[in-house]
Amino acid sequence: MIRQQLAEWVGQAARAAREAGALEFETLPEFDIETPRNPQFGDFAANLAMLLARQARRNPREVAEAICQHLPAESNAWVERVEVAGAGFLNFYLKPNWAGEVVRHILEQGARYGSLTLGAGKRVLIEFVSANPTGPLTLGHGRNAAVGDTLARLYEAAGYTVEREFYINDGENSTQIRNFALSVLTRYRQLLGEPAEMPEDGYHGEYVKEIAQSIREQHGDDFAQGDPETVLKRFEQIAKQQMLQEQARDLEDFGVRFDRWLSEQSLYDASKVQKTLNALRERGYAYEHEGALWLKSIAFGDEKDRVLVRANGMPTYLAADVAYHRDKYERGYDLIIDLWGADHHGYVARMKAAMAALGYDPNRLHILIYQLVNLFRGAEPVRMSKRAGEFITLREVMDEIGVDALRFFYLLRSHDSTLDIDIELAKEQSEKNPVFYVQYAHARICSIERTAAERGVAMPDPAATDLSVLTHEAEIALVKKLADLPDEIALAVQHDAPHRLTAYALDVARAFHGFYTECRVLGAEPALQAARLLLTQATRLTLARALSLLGVSAPQRMEREETV
RNA sequence: GCCCCCGUAGCUCAAUGGACAGAGCAGCGGCCUUCUAAGCCGUUGGUUGUGGGUUCGAGUCCCGCCGGGGGCGCCA
CATH class of the missing domain: 1.10.730.10 (Isoleucyl-tRNA Synthetase; Domain 1)
Incomplete structure (x- = not known):
């Protein structure tokens, strides 16, 4: 509140100085009210004079003097004195009663203290986590969840209307879902004592056996016979559903709730993928080449064009994702935020290109890339998980160190930095934590x-x-x-x-x-x-x-x- | 080869383009008859990887180089 107030007074003063002929400028630049590191420079400082110096063709200290002399009288309520210092800073020294005013203000606001009207009810969609339904949430997903959820809470506090969305990569024809189902099916058959071998690029984690086991418990040997393709389809559904429920449970326990779980398959079912491809064709940004359909993403700064539909007729993940993002734009959000892992960074250019190709403003789409998370036990790196094979699950770490510590550690560093979490430290009940x-x-x-x-x-x-x-x-x-x-x-x-x-x-x-x-x-x-x-x-x-x-x-x- | 992130104290990291680059940990020295010592105070520690550029002002922005991590599929 105090900053805005000071900014307003300083702006008024600059304009008043212009009225009085003491200062020349066209437009008032964006300036800052900052807290000087050194308290001898006052409680707050404005840098406007330095920014105005060129326009005003005066040296910054003179500009500062001019502003200082035109500060509105009501600023006396809080401001004890103002000094021009350094390169042209306006340093504000506040009256002692200011501290009391702050305390009173906070107590009046109560639990709402900190809430802003910055967002003015603008609608924001934050899509995050969006893990594949082929395995448990990992340590990396945890970072995504913590960053995304807190970002959502911050936008809410700032006065935006926020929706949290989880995109389910459940395209029925996708190779990964099929592969996952095949892996579960193999484990199921093995449980029934049949000879079955895991597919080459199958999912080898313990959790696959757990799912197979639970299917066996619920359905017995119902799937021992029958048309293989039908059985596999059934396994796709069951396995996917179980994985999704587990993920939802993990997130719930981690304090993260989504307003919507949006299925990739639903986009196909509603022909949204097809319609999006048509739209791209109509706009001239999709073309056939060697039997495949390509997105002309080069036209929007991507380094090469990308395949939307394979030569075998199956749409790529990109096609569905473009349709998904088109859908987000069509829903009319003022701001669309995606949170992706560092391994997806190469994807940013093509997604923005696709949105531009569809005629949307790519600047309304913020794609945040977060870097890797490494887990340590003291100095020892932790790499393997018992349940998930080569991944460490969110659940394991959450159970061991607790939600509070884990969320805090995830948010301790900028998402742009790789993050090391030391389990020993996070568990330690000491001043180091x-x-x-x-x-x-x-x-x-x-x-x-x-x-x-x-x-x-x-x-x-x-x-x-x-x-x-x-x-x-x-x-x-x-x-x-x-x-x-x-x-x-x-x-x-x-x-x-x-x-x-x-x-x-x-x-x-x-x-x-x-x-x-x-x-x-x-x-x-x-x-x-x-x-x-x-x-x-x-x-x-x-x-x-x-x-x-x-x-x-x-x-x-x-x-x-x-x-x- | 191209793309993204990072490079700041011994370690892990802060710092909306602002004044003398700050914390924590580690080290050293102190503080519990009083609201919780999971705390506080003091102290040691820096050519912000490097060379240019932009700016009144650069750790921050731009270009080159060096080092670390990640990614470059008709996988998702």
Whole structure:
């Protein structure tokens, strides 16, 4: 709130200076209100003067002076003084009552604190995870789920209307589904004591045997005979369905829910793939060559053209995916976000090309690529899973280290960086573990509130409490951090960078722990105790909101297990 | 060969183009009769891989090179 307010005043001042003939410029550039690293440069700083210098044909410090002299009078309410400094920064020093205003504002907002109207109800579709129904969710899918879900929560907080969607790669004619069904069928036959050999490129994980086993339990030897093709089709359905249910369960337990599970096959059933291919042909961006149908993606910056329909008449995965994305555009979202693994990055250019070929604005499609996740146990890399063969499953790691720690670790780094997760560290209940650091701050606050209640100290009324007594360095540092939440949410959304929020939560926790050590709450003299109780409450609300956006719980208490 | 990501303190990583590049861990030294020490304070540690360029200002943007990871299918 304070940043927007300052930005508004600075903008007004620049225009007023122009009116008064003190400054020349055509259009007001986008400028920043930033928090200087060094507190001696004020509480906030504006960089407008530097950006305006060229247009105004004046040196930046003169421009800054001109802006400074035209700041609206109402800015006196919060601003104590403004200084022109450095290359032409406008440094704002706020009045002491500002901290109290922030606390009051947070308490008024309550659990909504941080919510924005930035999105103005615009509709966003986030498609993520979208794992193949041929195996359990892996460690990599977990990253996708954590990043996608928190991004969705952030967009919601920013005032967008968000839909979460899981795309099921279940095309009935696809080789992978067929192969998967064949693998399950082979295991099933082996269970019945028949000689059957796994296909060359079959699925070898333990889970395939589990599915075969469960089919046997439900259907006995019903599938021992019968038309092989019919049996295989049946296995496709059953195996796919079971896998999907397992994935949904894993996601549910991981705190991720989807609004829609959209099946690739349904696109074929509704002729959407065919219609999309026709549309591409009509627009002149699909052509026949050597018996196949090609997308002319070169025309839109891709490095080569891509096959849509194979020479054998079967559409490729791309064809269905183009139809799917066309469908997304047709549903009228303002923003479409996809979250893909790094191994799909080569796919971005062709998908954007396809959308451009269909006449849609490719900029409305954000495709985020997240990098690999490596698992360690201490210094030892973990590569194999018992259940899934060469993959480590989300379930295994989630069960071992817990949802809170795992979600937090997934969001600790930018999705652009490869991520190493150390199971030992994530399980460790110690100061090395960042999840506990944040949760502990929340638990400590709850503990203060419990103790206050035990001692009969009532939570003061914010309207009737003088908050101007909050002047300690640690109090001010904490308040500044708390005030940042709305901006952090805005930035996280603008940059599609959910990991910013973990960093923010850590910052708030750090500021609180500092405050906790420096400033005694209960037992301080009454006026100060009241103000600090309210500051504590505002901190709890802020931490709880940040944690909830991360999908991490905010515990009321934390007991440390005896380690010795 | 082409494409994507990364390269910042011993390690893992931050830093919407802004001021003196910051945290955590590891190391060293301190702080529990008072709201939870899963905490706090102090301290050591840097030519931001490298060479150019753009800019009032570059870790950040552009080009080249070096190193690490991933991808380049009528698989999905």
